[in-house]
Amino acid sequence: MARGEAPTTVEAPFDDVTVGVANAVRELEEVTGRRLLDEAGKLIRPATDQEGVDVYVSTSSAGGGLQMLVMGVVRSMTAESAQRAALGAGAIVMDTICSNDRRLPYQQIQRIRQLRPDMILLAGGIDGGTVSHVAKLAELVRAARPTARLGMGYRLPLVYAGNRLAVPVVREILNGLVDIHEVENVRPVLEIENLGPARDAIHELFMEHVMAQAPGYDKLKTMTDAPIMPTPGAVGKLVEIVARERGISVLGVDIGGATTDVFSVFRGKFNRTVSANLGMSYSVGNVLTSAGYSNVARWGWVDLPEQEIRNRVKNKIIRPTTIPQLLEDLVIEQALAREALRLSLQQHKEFATTLKGVQMRRTVADAFAQTSSGQTLVNMMELDLIIGSGGVLSHAPLREQAALMMIDAFEPLGVTQLAVDSIFMMPHLGVLGELAPEAAMEVFWRDCLVPLGAVVAPAGRMKPGRVLLEARIEGAGEAPQHVVLRGGELLRVELPEGAEAKLVIEPARGMDVGAGRGRRLERRVWGGKVGIVFDGRGRPIQFASDFKQRREQLLAWARAIGALREG
Amino acid sequence: MSGQGGNPFARRMTRNTGVRTLAVLAAMCALPAHVLGASARVLPKEWHHIDVEKLPVFIALVLFGGFYLYLYRQMKAGRSMRLRRLPGIDAVEEAIARATEMGRPVLFIPGINDIDDIQTLAGLNILSHVAYIAAEYDTPLIVACRRSVVLTISEEVVKAASLAAGRPENYIPNNMRYLSDDQFAFTAGVNGIMLRERPASCIYQGCFYSESLILAETGYVSGAIQVAGTANVAQLPFFVAACDFTLIGEEFFAASAYLSRDPTVVASIEAADWLKMAYLLVIFLGVALATALALFPQAEIATLLELLKEIF
Numbered sequence: 001m002a003r004g005e006a007p008t009t010v011e012a013p014f015d016d017v018t019v020g021v022a023n024a025v026r027e028l029e030e031v032t033g034r035r036l037l038d039e040a041g042k043l044i045r046p047a048t049d050q051e052g053v054d055v056y057v058s059t060s061s062a063g064g065g066l067q068m069l070v071m072g073v074v075r076s077m078t079a080e081s082a083q084r085a086a087l088g089a090g091a092i093v094m095d096t097i098c099s100n101d102r103r104l105p106y107q108q109i110q111r112i113r114q115l116r117p118d119m120i121l122l123a124g125g126i127d128g129g130t131v132s133h134v135a136k137l138a139e140l141v142r143a144a145r146p147t148a149r150l151g152m153g154y155r156l157p158l159v160y161a162g163n164r165l166a167v168p169v170v171r172e173i174l175n176g177l178v179d180i181h182e183v184e185n186v187r188p189v190l191e192i193e194n195l196g197p198a199r200d201a202i203h204e205l206f207m208e209h210v211m212a213q214a215p216g217y218d219k220l221k222t223m224t225d226a227p228i229m230p231t232p233g234a235v236g237k238l239v240e241i242v243a244r245e246r247g248i249s250v251l252g253v254d255i256g257g258a259t260t261d262v263f264s265v266f267r268g269k270f271n272r273t274v275s276a277n278l279g280m281s282y283s284v285g286n287v288l289t290s291a292g293y294s295n296v297a298r299w300g301w302v303d304l305p306e307q308e309i310r311n312r313v314k315n316k317i318i319r320p321t322t323i324p325q326l327l328e329d330l331v332i333e334q335a336l337a338r339e340a341l342r343l344s345l346q347q348h349k350e351f352a353t354t355l356k357g358v359q360m361r362r363t364v365a366d367a368f369a370q371t372s373s374g375q376t377l378v379n380m381m382e383l384d385l386i387i388g389s390g391g392v393l394s395h396a397p398l399r400e401q402a403a404l405m406m407i408d409a410f411e412p413l414g415v416t417q418l419a420v421d422s423i424f425m426m427p428h429l430g431v432l433g434e435l436a437p438e439a440a441m442e443v444f445w446r447d448c449l450v451p452l453g454a455v456v457a458p459a460g461r462m463k464p465g466r467v468l469l470e471a472r473i474e475g476a477g478e479a480p481q482h483v484v485l486r487g488g489e490l491l492r493v494e495l496p497e498g499a500e501a502k503l504v505i506e507p508a509r510g511m512d513v514g515a516g517r518g519r520r521l522e523r524r525v526w527g528g529k530v531g532i533v534f535d536g537r538g539r540p541i542q543f544a545s546d547f548k549q550r551r552e553q554l555l556a557w558a559r560a561i562g563a564l565r566e567g
Numbered sequence: 568m569s570g571q572g573g574n575p576f577a578r579r580m581t582r583n584t585g586v587r588t589l590a591v592l593a594a595m596c597a598l599p600a601h602v603l604g605a606s607a608r609v610l611p612k613e614w615h616h617i618d619v620e621k622l623p624v625f626i627a628l629v630l631f632g633g634f635y636l637y638l639y640r641q642m643k644a645g646r647s648m649r650l651r652r653l654p655g656i657d658a659v660e661e662a663i664a665r666a667t668e669m670g671r672p673v674l675f676i677p678g679i680n681d682i683d684d685i686q687t688l689a690g691l692n693i694l695s696h697v698a699y700i701a702a703e704y705d706t707p708l709i710v711a712c713r714r715s716v717v718l719t720i721s722e723e724v725v726k727a728a729s730l731a732a733g734r735p736e737n738y739i740p741n742n743m744r745y746l747s748d749d750q751f752a753f754t755a756g757v758n759g760i761m762l763r764e765r766p767a768s769c770i771y772q773g774c775f776y777s778e779s780l781i782l783a784e785t786g787y788v789s790g791a792i793q794v795a796g797t798a799n800v801a802q803l804p805f806f807v808a809a810c811d812f813t814l815i816g817e818e819f820f821a822a823s824a825y826l827s828r829d830p831t832v833v834a835s836i837e838a839a840d841w842l843k844m845a846y847l848l849v850i851f852l853g854v855a856l857a858t859a860l861a862l863f864p865q866a867e868i869a870t871l872l873e874l875l876k877e878i879f
Contacts, residue, residue: 074664074704099667100704133705163670190665357665359792360811364804370654370812374660435824 066374090233125163234430281320341409451528462538495527604870678773690773
């Protein structure tokens with residue numbers, strides 16, 4: 001496995017993205033010693049023993065990726081489904097306009113005009129449902145006369161995925177103004193969500209229209225063996241493939257400088273959210289504001305005054321590309337990362353829900369527990385694998401720190417495997433998965449993922465010092481190991497990368513590790529850089545209120561997991 | 568009330584049961600026994616006009632009033648009070664949103680009783696909320712009434728709510744329907760609306776009797792999301808089984824506080840809860856005294872227990 005990288009050449013003076021691609025491939029040639037480009041700078045194909053490539057795939061996030069405007073009738077119904085389709089296709093949803101967004105029509109028109117999206121997704125009404133609301137949305141677009149972000153003189157693509165009966169009305173209103181592409185309704189009935197056709201249309205239009213406007217992309221398109229995908233869309237594809245192949249629930253997170261993407265597959269349903277203002281450099285100030293100082297400060301064991309911490313965060317906003325030089329800076333950065341991840345997951349939980357507005361069937365037994373529709377799909381107890389990506393996780397000075405950040409932020413329950421993406425290869429494997437799923441999976445498990453190990457966290461009422469569970473680990477050493485986890489503790493058991501162990505967990509009365517309260521659980525886990533972590537800190541994690549005690553607590557946890565190496 | 572009346576507590580008081588009883592009462596009221604003094608051997612004459620039988624109501628009133636004033640002041644001073652989620656009320660917006668997506672109307676029935684029924688009033692309060700949201704979503708609302716007075720008030724409620732939502736045009740007079748004063752003629756009329764106009768959501772809030780299941784079943788078969796609310800205990804199982812969400816008993820009355828978050832109303836809800844807690848405490852005290860009496864048969868305990876029985 002080798003990696004080559006080069007700065008983008010999509011902007012002047014080159015104005016050709018393929019120049020940068022060729023530079024990166026040349027670096028790869030130097031690393032591998034294999035000739036990949038011919039004299040003309042084109043990829044050598046077909047591959048032989050000494051030179052060339054079998055397959056070339058590409059993803060793109062040029063110019064901030066695919067930026068879309070989503071429109072639907074009701075925010076929690078068709079607009080939300082449309083948003084899911086756009087996010088699933090890898091787009092950044094700039095705004096969602098709907099009938100109940102509490103904005104007046106002139107404000108909505110103004111907003112559409114300001115945005116300049118790459119594409120619009122218009123949904124609304126079930127098949128045979130409302131026409132008037134959809135017509136009103138189309139009229140908003142007509143009044144706004146939006147122009148595309150890239151390219152001059154080409155009509156903005158609009159994917160229509162709403163009520164079939166409204167098609168003639170929409171066509172009549174928007175005739176000649178936008179390039180309309182009809183696909184199947186995202187909500188043909190309220191009980192069913194049909195996102196596939198809208199997603200495919202978005203991918204297709206991304207290639208045909210959006211990418212066609214970017215410098216050099218027409219050349220790049222002829223080089224690739226699979227359609228170019230928006231980078232987050234490709235990551236989502238891979239997460240879906242992993243969950244499907246292994247039959248597991250997966251949570252993937254990519255924490256960037258400006259945004260944090262969260263991907264999940266629970267009960268076979270894929271969801272993606274983009275937390276637009278939660279990131280580690282450009283948006284780091286917003287992390288502090290959204291989480292609140294006290295929430296960030298609770299993770300910091302360095303004794304710095306509040307103003308000093310705020311100043312350091314502001315310095316990071318001014319110089320977003322810097323990395324921590326001092327231990328204090330690292331502690332502050334990792335505290336912010338925890339909060340950014342926590343808030344992103346919170347937003348993801350609110351978005352990844354069952355469908356709203358469906359008719360429910362009840363019995364008299366439901367009288368006192370009338371659950372509503374729109375319950376979150378994200379169940380941390382069901383979760384099997386967390387994959388972390390992004391500089392702060394993938395390039396943390398110690399892998400143990402990455403593991404601790406993910407455990408602190410996501411607070412997994414039961415038994416959950418942890419891993420980080422080594423060199424941000426997931427997008428490419430997502431596209432490769434379309435052509436050769438087996439090869440993509442093999443590379444993913446062997447080279448892309450850096451396994452960190454597993455975390456065992458019981459759910460239930462935690463009391464400091466009380467025994468929460470007892471576990472026997474078979475396969476971690478020559479003899480089975482016995483672990484007793486008490487409230488407030490964090491324990492680590494080494495289990496090397498590639499090794500597998502059998503865990504037999506006996507939770508205490510009232511505690512649950514996935515088999516039910518007080519029920520024994522047997523599970524196979526794989527090892528990693530950290531091994532097996534037993535987390536008895538409670539959910540939510542219980543902190544001491546006094547700073548000195550909390551400092552000791554945090555240091556003890558960091559030392560227990562190996563995230564702090566003195567000397 | 569005469570001291571020789573039927574109430575044994577009053578009898579005992581007037582027969583000069585003695586300082587002991589009054590001392591117990593004083594202890595309960597946290598008053599020192601000596602305050603009563605020897606002159607308390609007989610009940611003062613001016614006490615005789617008190618209807619002791621209604622004492623529990625008086626105590627409840629004083630307690631409730633006290634709780635209410637305290638909580639109201641607390642709320643005014645900025646203390647937030649948590650109201651438990653009412654899925655039935657939260658579901659109203661979802662039901663209207665569903666109707667919007669389906670391009671169909673919402674049907675509302677404010678019970679079948681007249682305006683003098685507190686349940687009808689509570690139902691009309693919820694109608695105001697429903698009409699406001701329906702106007703916001705620009706979705707037609709049909710209101711079916713059994714009583715002409717209820718219709719007139721419903722019209723005003725819907726008109727005002729539509730206006731408040733900024734969509735006065737959402738009030739459509741033809742959608743405000745008086746069907747019949749006869750219970751089952753009304754029920755048949757509502758069923759006809761459900762089958763002909765196929766509302767996507769049916770909301771039943773008020774007093775219902777045997778027509779509840781007929782309405783809810785027809786609504787279910789027509790594929791509507793249904794939200795019901797009634798204080799008629801006998802009808803609740805039918806609504807629970809056939810509807811998506813049901814406001815049960817007091818939840819139905821608490822809906823006003825839940826929707827308005829007005830300190831005056833919210834404080835009354837919490838004061839009522841505190842009063843229930845006080846009653847529970849009295850019950851526990853009674854159980855404890857009865858148990859103690861069985862174990863240690865002493866006159867003081869017996870008197871105290873008797874006193875408790877008489878008061879409550």
